[in-house]
Every structure is written in structure tokens, then in C-alpha cells.
Amino acid sequence: MNNLDLSAAKKRIKTFMRNVGVDDIGFANLKDYDSPKSPVVTDFFPQARSIVVLAYKELSTCASTNMQIAMNGRLDLMEFSRSCNYKLARLLEKEFGDQAMTVPVSYPLEMSKRTGGAVGEVSLRHAAHAAGLGVFGRNNLLLHPRYGSRIVFTAVLSTLDFDSDPKIEDELCTYCDICVESCPVGALDEEGQTNVNRCLRNSQPYGLGASIGFWSKMSESSVEEQKKLLLDDHYWRLYQAQLIGFQYCCFNCLSTCPIGQ
Numbered sequence: 084m085n086n087l088d089l090s091a092a093k094k095r096i097k098t099f100m101r102n103v104g105v106d107d108i109g110f111a112n113l114k115d116y117d118s119p120k121s122p123v124v125t126d127f128f129p130q131a132r133s134i135v136v137l138a139y140k141e142l143s144t145c146a147s148t149n150m151q152i153a154m155n156g157r158l159d160l161m162e163f164s165r166s167c168n169y170k171l172a173r174l175l176e177k178e179f180g181d182q183a184m185t186v187p188v189s190y191p192l193e194m195s196k197r198t199g200g201a202v203g204e205v206s207l208r209h210a211a212h213a214a215g216l217g218v219f220g221r222n223n224l225l226l227h228p229r230y231g232s233r234i235v236f237t238a239v240l241s242t243l244d245f246d247s248d249p250k251i252e253d254e255l256c257t258y259c260d261i262c263v264e265s266c267p268v269g270a271l272d273e274e275g276q277t278n279v280n281r282c283l284r285n286s287q288p289y290g291l292g293a294s295i296g297f298w299s300k301m302s303e304s305s306v307e308e309q310k311k312l313l314l315d316d317h318y319w320r321l322y323q324a325q326l327i328g329f330q331y332c333c334f335n336c337l338s339t340c341p342i343g344q
């Protein structure tokens with residue numbers, strides 16, 4: 084470990100992960116990662132020194148008007164990304180004597196009143212920005228120079244003290260406001276801030292709020308009404324979401340962005 088050439092290690096890791104199939108990869112030293120609303124990484128991983136961020140292009144499914152197809156494309160990506168994260172973590176541990184910890188696309192998330200179920204252990208947008216993979220756009224998403232908003236990230240936390248890759252300094256967003264106009268609930272009206280409640284209710288109609296609403300109604304209903312509720316499409320969708328995981332039913336701010344298309 085002592086004489087490890089970190090720039091040679093970076094090269095090896097980049098080549099390995101590109102061969103695995105990721106679309107881009109960047110390194111961020113922890114001192115360049117700044118996300119004030121996120122947990123402090125060294126509080127839960129004291130030996131962490133850097134974040135290796137992997138980027139995956141969203142499939143064209145994200146533009147489908149059929150939400151089953153759109154969500155399925157994301158599920159494909161999420162499954163692939165899990166194996167990429169795991170492969171990277173194994174490489175870091177086996178070849179470089181690292182202790183590596185993986186950060187998923189979205190969940191598991193801390194589900195608590197403190198976070199509102201809306202704060203990840205690592206903010207992947209901020210990590211990707213520090214790793215030179217993109218810049219924030221008007222849609223509050225990170226825009227990648229080649230793929231625009233149609234990009235999703237995972238990461239692996241590492242004890243190796245990698246230097247950060249150069250940040251992208253250019254502005255990529257043209258402030259055309261198509262993302263703002265395409266949001267059906269006005270969640271992007273205020274610049275620099277996504278209205279989380281509006282976005283959540285619209286993009287995850289079968290999420291926690293819907294589940295609490297459904298079961299509250301059930302508990303207050305007569306036996307006849309309960310039978311009707313259980314035979315309603317809404318319950319069937321909730322049931323499916325509970326088996327599969329979080330269901331995103333809106334991709335508008337991501338898929339309508341013309342950058343990189």
C-alpha cells in the first residue's frame with residue numbers, strides 16, 4: 084500500500100470499469116466534496132478519503148409515455164449499476180488493499196422524520212460534480228457534457244487518497260426552461276431548489292404517502308368498502324410497488340432536456 088502509484092491505479096480502475104460497461108467514471112477527493120445537507124462521510128466511514136463515481140446513460144425508455152416501460156428502463160440500469168459498484172469495490176479491495184463501501188443509485192435510503200426519506204448517505208450529484216462528471220442545470224440535475232441530464236450515478240467510497248479529476252468549469256445549461264415548463268406540478272418553479280413534496284407526490288404516486296393514505300382509509304372503512312378498496316387498481320399498483328421497490332412515474336425534467344440529445 085505504501086508505495087502505491089495512485090495515478091497508475093486510477094488508470095487501471097478507469098480502464099477496468101469502462102470494460103465492465105460504465106459510460107463514465109470520475110474521482111473526487113473527499114476534501115473537494117461539498118454537500119451541506121448530506122451526512123459527513125467520515126462520520127460513518129472515518130477512513131474514507133475519496134469517492135469514485137460511476138456514470139450510466141439512461142436508456143431511451145425514460146422518454147416513453149408508458150410508465151411501466153420508463154420505470155423498467157431505470158430498473159435495468161439499477162440492476163446493472165449494483166453489479167458495477169460491486170465489481171469496482173472488489174477490484175479496490177483485492178488489487179489495492181482498499182476498504183471500499185458502495186453507494187447505490189437511490190435506495191436503501193434512511194427512512195426517518197429527520198431526512199424525510201429524501202437525503203442519501205452521499206449526494207451523488209455533488210460527488211459527480213466534484214469528480215468532474217458534470218455541472219448543475221436549471222432542472223437541478225447534473226448535466227454531463229455528452230449525455231446531458233440523461234445520466235445516473237453510483238459511487239464507491241475509498242480509503243485511497245485519490246486526487247480529484249478536473250472539474251468542468253463550462254456552463255452546460257442554456258436556461259431554455261423546457262424542464263421547468265414540462266414539470267406537471269411546478270416543482271422547479273423556484274430556481275436552484277426542487278420542491279421535494281410536489282415532485283415526490285407526482286413522481287412516486289405509489290410511495291410512502293400513498294401507502295399511508297391507503298391504509299388509513301382502509302382502517303376507517305366498513306367491510307364492504309374495504310373489499311372495494313382492495314379490488315381497485317390503485318391498491319394493485321401499490322402492491323406492485325411494494326414488491327418491486329420505489330416506482331418513478333415521471334422523468335420529464337430529465338427526458339425533455341435538450342442538452343446532449
Ligand code: B12
Binds near residue numbers: 119234332
Ligand atoms: C432523495 C432523492 C430525490 C428526492 C429529493 C430530491 C432532492 N431535493 O435532493 C425526489 C424524490 C424529489 C427526487 C426526484 C428526482 N430524482 Co432523485 N434522488 C434522490 C437521492 C436518493 C438523494 C438526494 C439527496 O441526498 N438530496 C439532499 C441534498 C443533497 O440536496 P440539496 O443539497 O438540497 O441539493 C438540491 C438543491 O439545493 C440543488 N442544488 C444543490 N447545489 C446546487 C448547485 C447549483 C449550481 C444548482 C443550480 C442547484 C443546486 O440541487 C438539489 C435538488 O433539489 C439521489 C441519489 C443520491 N444518493 O444522491 C437521487 C438523484 C438526485 N435523483 C435523480 C433523479 C434522476 C431524479 C428524478 C429525475 C426522478 C427520476 N425519475 O429518476 C427527480 C428529479 C427532481 C429534480 N429535478 O430535482 C438522480 C440525478 C441524476 C442527475 N443527472 O443529476 C440522482 C443523483 C440518482 C442517481 N443515482 O443518479 N430525488
